[in-house]
Every structure is written in structure tokens, then in C-alpha cells.
Amino acid sequence: MNWLKFAPVMGVLAFLAAAVGYFVPEARGVALAAVVGFGLASLLGWIETARRYDFGLKEGERLRSEIMGLESEVVRHRDALDDLADGLDAMIFLLDQNLRLLYANSRAAEFFGITDRDGDLLKAITLSDDLDQLTMEVVRSRVGSSREVVLHHPRMRIVQAQCWPEEFGQDRLFVSLRDVTELRHLETVRRDFVANVSHELRTPMTTIRAMAETLEEGEDDGELQVRYLGKIIREVDRLTRITDDLLTLSIAESGTVQKIECDFGEIVGSVVTQLEKKAKEKGLALSFDRPVGLLVDGNETQLTQIVFNLVDNAINYSNEGEVKVTLELEHGVVEFRVQDSGLGIGSEHLPRIFERFYRVDKGRSRASGGTGLGLAIVKHLVELHGGEVGVESALNRGSTFSVRLPGRRDDSL
Structure with missing residues (x-):
């Protein structure tokens, strides 16, 4: 039986029974019994109260300990996410729905010189109209998007920009910028190299073919034949030097010696x-x-x-x-x-x-x-x-x- 809720009532009844016994002598036996019964019931109620109070203190302590553990776990997860963001080979931003800065990883902070600029517009930090246009499109469509962007501040870099909305919770945006400047430079070098090799090989081959066709036509001019054969030999030597140098360069670039x-x-x-x-x-x-x-x-x-x-x-x-x-x-x-x-x-x-x-x-x-x-x-x-x-x-x-x-x-x- 839950004595707690009856404890105050039993206490009052015990007091009234004692008063009756005091003023009515012939009813003292019954009053005494009532006082004992009601007093015992009240005592049990207060004991239950003390027990529950002690239980509440212990439960409160347990809950406080769990909350502190959860807070520590949240801090650990947040620090892990910060470490992950800092370890990525990209600049990471977290923006609110108005495109104001909430967070930037260390790579972004170092590149743009961000110290205490929380709340600044992303455009004010990057000075990039193309990046601003990309984020505004994602805000309107709520669909992720990416494109290649040329940054001119604080120095010229080509970046692969990606922007996507937060899937749950607040209307926030994530922006990542991956530097592809060196990659684009290597692609340009490769294209130029192929074009130059083609040109360097085609020029002497064209000369050799033209002179060989002239000789094939059966010109009887001995001086012309000697001169053309000499040029053909020189162009063949030139092709040999080019191919030898290409092989030497290939070996040098292989990284082994x-x-x-x-x-x-x-x-x-x-x-x-x-x-x-x-x-x-x-x-x-x-x-x-x-x-x-x-x-x-x-x-x-x-x-x-x-x-x-x-x-x-x-x-x-x-x-x-x-x-x-x-x-x-x-x-x-x-x-x-x-x-x-x-x-x-x-x-x-x-x-x-x-x-x-x-x-x-x-x-x-x-x-x-x-x-x-x-x-x-x-x-x-x-x-x-x-x-x-x-x-x-x-x-x-x-x-x-x-x-x-x-x-x-x-x-x-």
C-alpha cells in the first residue's frame, strides 16, 4: 500500500484521536488505539517519503552523471569531426541559411586568413561571385551542386567547389573547395607535350617525304639528288635525336637511378x-x-x-x-x-x-x-x-x- 499519500491525513486523525481521549475519559482506550493506528500509518508514510527522497537524490545524481557523460561524448564526437574536417584535403565551410559563416576548417582558415569572422558572408571572405552564385542556387533548389571555380583572392587558385544542404535539422549549407590547380597545370603540360612531340616529329617526316617523292620522280640532276639525300639524312638524324631525348627524359622521370x-x-x-x-x-x-x-x-x-x-x-x-x-x-x-x-x-x-x-x-x-x-x-x-x-x-x-x-x-x- 502506498502510505505516502495518506501520511498527512493519518497525522491529522492521530492528533484528533488524542484530543478526544484527553477531553472524554471514558473513550480514552479507543482514542489511544486510534492514536497508535493513525500515528503508525503517518509514520509509515513519512518513512516512505524519506525513502523516496533518498531514491530521488540517487536518481538525480545518476541522471546528472549520464548527462555529463553524454555531454563528454558530444564533445568527443565534435572534436573527432573537427579533426576529420581538418585532415581533409579540402577547405570546408558550414553556412547558415543566409550564407553566413558558422564554421571553417583549419585549411580554409589558413588559406583565407580567417581568425574571428563567424557571421560574415561567404562572399565577403572569398570575394568570389561564382562561388556566391553556386551557394544561392543550392539555397533555392535545396539540391547539391558542384562546379569548377577560379579564386582570385587571396591568390589565384582553381578549385572544385561543391555545395549541399544539411539533410536534417536546420537549413544550413556545407561548402567544400578542393584545390585542383596543380592537376589542371599537369593536364596542360601533358596536352602541350603531346602537341609539341607531334609537331617535332611531323616536321622532319614531312620534309623527308617531300624530298623522297621528288627523288622517286626520277630526277636526273645528280647535284639535286646529293643535296636532297643529305637533307634526308640530316632530318633522320634529327628524328633520332628527338626519340633519344624522349627516351632519356622518360627514364629521368621514372624516378629510378x-x-x-x-x-x-x-x-x-x-x-x-x-x-x-x-x-x-x-x-x-x-x-x-x-x-x-x-x-x-x-x-x-x-x-x-x-x-x-x-x-x-x-x-x-x-x-x-x-x-x-x-x-x-x-x-x-x-x-x-x-x-x-x-x-x-x-x-x-x-x-x-x-x-x-x-x-x-x-x-x-x-x-x-x-x-x-x-x-x-x-x-x-x-x-x-x-x-x-x-x-x-x-x-x-x-x-x-x-x-x-x-x-x-x-x-x-
Whole structure:
């Protein structure tokens, strides 16, 4: 029986029975019994009250503990989501229905310099009309959408923008921006490379075909035949150089190299000796003070290719003066330099000088037998050996190409 709800009534009845017993002596026995009964009932009620109060305290404590546990779990989940958003290779935004910022992950905050801009419009942060248009379309349609957007602030980047509405709860939007600038650049390089290869191969093949057809017609002019056959041989040689350079470049870009201990001074000296005749025929002085025992770990054939391409280029693009080759070791780094007194390179060309098929002077390059791949090969081979290549140049003041490679002196010296 639930005594709790009767406890106050029983208490009152016990008090009244005691009063009756006091004022009516002949009814004291009955009154005493009533007092005991009603008092006992009231006591049981108050005991039940105390029990339930104690139970309520314990239950309240348990509920408070569960709530604190749930709050901690929510915090852990929120921190996990923050870590997930920060670990994504994308900029993430959470916007309210008015396109005002509620949240930005660390990548977005770093790129746009966001410190305390909660409540700012996304357009005020990104300064992008295209991105603003995308988010407004999603607000109206409540359907996710994506497109490629060019950002001009704070610096030019191409991003794949995706926007979608929150599925449940408030009318909020998620926006992700994934940087695809490098990917688009690589796609452009690939397209340009294919186009350039096609052009470089088609030009000599067209020449060979035209001259072969002329000879096939049975011209009796012996001098013409000799001249055409000579041109055909030169164009075939040009095709051979292009295919050889393409194969060398492909190997360099593969990222694998078999290294042995090489005397780099010996390699440079051998190349200089090989090109001395060519330099002399152009009236150029070719100098090299060869050090002794300058060792590097590398592929001898590829190191020879690096040296040959740079020294040969210096000779090709110099009409007078000197081509100076130097080689030295400083703090464990071998520095190889080729300095010429040639035409020089304009500052606008320097950032692209090591690109495949990039030519400063296309006519002069082809006339000298260049394929447009020499410096690209140098760059990839140097990087394959853990080094770096650079150039300093100005128009009509010559150029200096430098290569830095990890090296060491011969322990026997």
C-alpha cells in the first residue's frame, strides 16, 4: 500500500484521536488505539517519503552523471569531426541559411586568413561571385551542386567547389573547395607535350617525304639528288635525336637511378675534351680547371648527359668570347657551373627555361640541331640525383648555369 499519500491525513486523525481521549475519559482506550493506528500509518508514510527522497537524490545524481557523460561524448564526437574536417584535403565551410559563416576548417582558415569572422558572408571572405552564385542556387533548389571555380583572392587558385544542404535539422549549407590547380597545370603540360612531340616529329617526316617523292620522280640532276639525300639524312638524324631525348627524359622521370661511385671531374673533363673542336670551330675559348679526386655517387651515363647538354648549349648560343667550366666542392656539395658570353636569356623566359620543348629562340634552336628537350633532361636528371639546377642570365650578357649535387672528396687524398 502506498502510505505516502495518506501520511498527512493519518497525522491529522492521530492528533484528533488524542484530543478526544484527553477531553472524554471514558473513550480514552479507543482514542489511544486510534492514536497508535493513525500515528503508525503517518509514520509509515513519512518513512516512505524519506525513502523516496533518498531514491530521488540517487536518481538525480545518476541522471546528472549520464548527462555529463553524454555531454563528454558530444564533445568527443565534435572534436573527432573537427579533426576529420581538418585532415581533409579540402577547405570546408558550414553556412547558415543566409550564407553566413558558422564554421571553417583549419585549411580554409589558413588559406583565407580567417581568425574571428563567424557571421560574415561567404562572399565577403572569398570575394568570389561564382562561388556566391553556386551557394544561392543550392539555397533555392535545396539540391547539391558542384562546379569548377577560379579564386582570385587571396591568390589565384582553381578549385572544385561543391555545395549541399544539411539533410536534417536546420537549413544550413556545407561548402567544400578542393584545390585542383596543380592537376589542371599537369593536364596542360601533358596536352602541350603531346602537341609539341607531334609537331617535332611531323616536321622532319614531312620534309623527308617531300624530298623522297621528288627523288622517286626520277630526277636526273645528280647535284639535286646529293643535296636532297643529305637533307634526308640530316632530318633522320634529327628524328633520332628527338626519340633519344624522349627516351632519356622518360627514364629521368621514372624516378629510378642506379648509382655507383664516379669521378665527376673525370666526367666533366671528358665532355670538355669532346667539345673542344666544336668550340674552336666557332672561335670560342673553352676552359676547364679539372680538380682531382672529386667523387659523387651517381649514374655515369646520366651525369655525362647533364654536363654535355649544358656545355653544348653554351657553345651553340655563343658566337664569340669564352665558355668557362668550373667544378668545386664546398661543404659536401659539388657545384658545377657553365658560364658563357652568348646572347643571354630575357627575364620573362627564365621561369620556363627548363620546360619540355620550351625555346627562347625557336629558329636558332632548330638551326643548331636542338630538340627543345636538353634543359628539361638536365633538370630531371639532376633532381633524380638529389641535386638542384639553376640559371642566371640577362640579355646580351651571357648565361651561367649551375648544378649542385651531393658529393664527397676521395678519402685517399
